[in-house]
Amino acid sequence: MTKKAWGGRFAAPTDSQVEAFTESISFDARLAAVDVKGSQAHARMLADVGLITQQEADQICAALDEILGEFKRGEIELTSSLEDVHMHIESALIARLGDTGRKLHTARSRNDQVATDLKLYVREAIDEIDGLLENLQRAFVSRCEDELEVVIPAYTHLQRAQPVSAAHYWLCYCEKLQRDRDRLSDCRRRVNISPLGSAALAGTSLPIDRNRTAEALEFDGVAANSLDVSSDRDFLIEFTSCLALIAAHLSSWAEEWILWCSTEFGYLTLPDAYTTGSSIMPQKKNPDVLELIRGKSARIIAATQQLYLLVKGLPLAYNRDLQEDKLAVFAAYDTVRACLQLAPDIVANAVLNREQIESRLEEGFVDATALMEYLIKRGVPMRTGHEVVGNLVAHCEAGRRRLADLTLVELQGACPDIGPDVFDVLGAKNAAAALNSYGSGGATSVKAQIEQWTERLAEK
16 A cells, blocks of 8 residues: 555545546656756755755755656656656655655645646747747748749638738748747746745745745746745646647648648649548548648647636635646647647648649739729729729629720720729739738738848847
């Protein structure tokens, strides 16, 4: 029978079903490295303030390194009777060092210990996700120079709207991903506050130095309220909320490209390495990876809701419900990371089918807005110009013609302010070239944006 670290006041052993029901080692073993890191900082602080000797701290830190190595090699037997990663490590430490190992938990509770572990873990996760987002930005930017002059139709309501440079599309995703990175950076500031030393909920009467452990663990500061520390999972909800927005952006991109690689669109050809076939239809080339990125976004978004529901009715301070927080966080993080590891290669290696795009570029009257703005420049009120062009579009639809197919006489019949230079803005490529406002989809504006993104991503 395993002796519980908290079992002094209990006369009967824990029921085996309860042990199986309450264990978390099956999913929190991944915290072993950060748990050891936090414990080593705590041990050194205990020595610095005289609660243990320097020799004891050295022994503890060395033994923890050995234990972590055994964890990584799978040499630590994981058992529900030891509940969680923290008790597994402490039990292994006591087995090696006896009473010296028993001193490690001085002035510390599992409440502030797990909060510290989670903050260290999330901090590392944020840094990794940020790097993966940057890789995806680089993949999009890598296409831009070659496809700057390629004009494609942009859509609203999934209806053709206006023509833009293909590079404008790629940089659109860069902007979304940058907001994701900015949110993660902001989240990291709140994550990076040390909970260690708050103990169970009230702090401790022992002469600890919380600033020393915070500095050792590279936290920016120390949490000011011990009661708050035991109950706080805001940082996990904020982190998974950031991941949910990343997932939403990835899902939107995946949906766009799933459409684009269909026969009906034909804009893209996906690399074979990131597609699959059909067990019955030999011709099929299915965008399964993109579909799964779209599908897995549900899991990530659901994790945020799971955490909100977990904490919404909890009284202060710590409650065992919070053991369930890790399942949601780990699932969201693992899934986002997997998606972001695949996405850059898909982006970099997909082929834009220029001939197919070119063959249908003039469909949908994507130059209509350019014609309306031409009229505005010649003094026609915007609403009047809108009506004039709308009438011309209806006329062209009836005759299966394009705006650029109309003669000058026909155009002037609709509006006498139209001059011979109108043909400089008609046609998709001319309409795209006319776009020149900051942030617009014309080649001149987009080229400047490419230069800015290239410079930004080159900075370290």
